[in-house]
Amino acid sequence: MQTAHTLDVLRTRVSSLRKGGETIGLVPTMGALHEGHLTLVRRAREACDHVVASIFVNPTQFGPNEDLDAYPRQLEEDAQMLEREGCALLWAPRVAEMYPDGFVTSISVSGVSEGLCGADRPGHFDGVATVVCKLFNQVAPDMAFFGEKDWQQLAVIRAMARDLDLTLPHVHQIIGVPTVREADGLAMSSRNRYLSEENRAAAATLPREMREAIARIEDGQEIAPTLAALEDALLGAGFSKVDYAVLADASSLKPLEKLEGKAARLLVAARIGGTRLIDNMGVG
Numbered sequence: 001m002q003t004a005h006t007l008d009v010l011r012t013r014v015s016s017l018r019k020g021g022e023t024i025g026l027v028p029t030m031g032a033l034h035e036g037h038l039t040l041v042r043r044a045r046e047a048c049d050h051v052v053a054s055i056f057v058n059p060t061q062f063g064p065n066e067d068l069d070a071y072p073r074q075l076e077e078d079a080q081m082l083e084r085e086g087c088a089l090l091w092a093p094r095v096a097e098m099y100p101d102g103f104v105t106s107i108s109v110s111g112v113s114e115g116l117c118g119a120d121r122p123g124h125f126d127g128v129a130t131v132v133c134k135l136f137n138q139v140a141p142d143m144a145f146f147g148e149k150d151w152q153q154l155a156v157i158r159a160m161a162r163d164l165d166l167t168l169p170h171v172h173q174i175i176g177v178p179t180v181r182e183a184d185g186l187a188m189s190s191r192n193r194y195l196s197e198e199n200r201a202a203a204a205t206l207p208r209e210m211r212e213a214i215a216r217i218e219d220g221q222e223i224a225p226t227l228a229a230l231e232d233a234l235l236g237a238g239f240s241k242v243d244y245a246v247l248a249d250a251s252s253l254k255p256l257e258k259l260e261g262k263a264a265r266l267l268v269a270a271r272i273g274g275t276r277l278i279d280n281m282g283v284g
């Protein structure tokens with residue numbers, strides 16, 4: 001596996017990977033890799049001739065009081081994991097390469113980015129959309145792979161790619177990959193390593209109570225009291241705050257008061273011991 005830290009090197013390596021018309025799958029990440037990320041790489045390997053993974057802790061998607069400085073960075077270990085998975089190229093730009101002095105552009109996606117995490121993290125999805133647009137233009141992959149773990153992020157990226165005509169020629173297909181979970185159901189996340197042993201054990205309440213709430217909703221119970229009971233169960237299990245627990249239309253992310261036979265999603269963000277965890281699951 002080769003590593004590129006500059007755009008010049010990236011472009012040279014990407015064009016040599018494409019030489020015989022071979023296809024490229026892009027897996028964007030912020031590093032601190034786990035099985036969730038590696039599953040995206042495996043999916044990309046199955047679907048494309050070569051995989052390019054990016055590792056970039058994107059400062060513009062972190063708010064002023066968020067964990068940008070504390071975010072885990074372990075480039076060498078990550079590179080070894082990617083190499084073992086058969087990744088062809090690691091794109092690991094420095095901040096000044098992505099955002100040189102004088103950088104003034106931001107992409108803002110309205111609608112799907114406004115509620116849920118967008119309400120709690122102002123500017124977050126502008127940062128995500130801008131960096132992902134740059135990655136699409138830089139690598140011009142045939143397919144790009146994202147986790148359903150970040151359901152709203154996936155919706156924002158799909159909307160951005162559609163509206164800015166990025167799908168052709170810059171990225172032909174955006175693929176969502178189901179969430180990879182720990183044995184007790186907790187969605188894998190680079191942020192799980194912030195959890196103390198006690199909080200890590202309590203964190204498994206999140207997927208468990210979400211499944212319970214989904215079973216009740218599918219059973220015909222009313223949505224508002226079911227979501228209120230979910231919040232109470234999380235607070236009772238040691239979560240300090242529930243930022244949101246919402247049943248939403250799976251595509252528009254608009255809150256639903258009834259199932260209405262549409263594809264629906266239960267999305268939750270909750271804090272435990274200073275760590276904000278998010279999860280989402282299909283309903284109906």
Ligand code: AMP
Pocket residue numbers: 028029030031035036037039040145146147148149150177178179180181187188189190
């Ligand atoms: P991150 O490094 O957290 O920005 O994540 C990089 C990519 O990996 C995003 O597309 C995430 O949605 C995806 N991802 C993170 N955690 C998981 C998981 N547990 N299962 C599947 N994909 C994931």
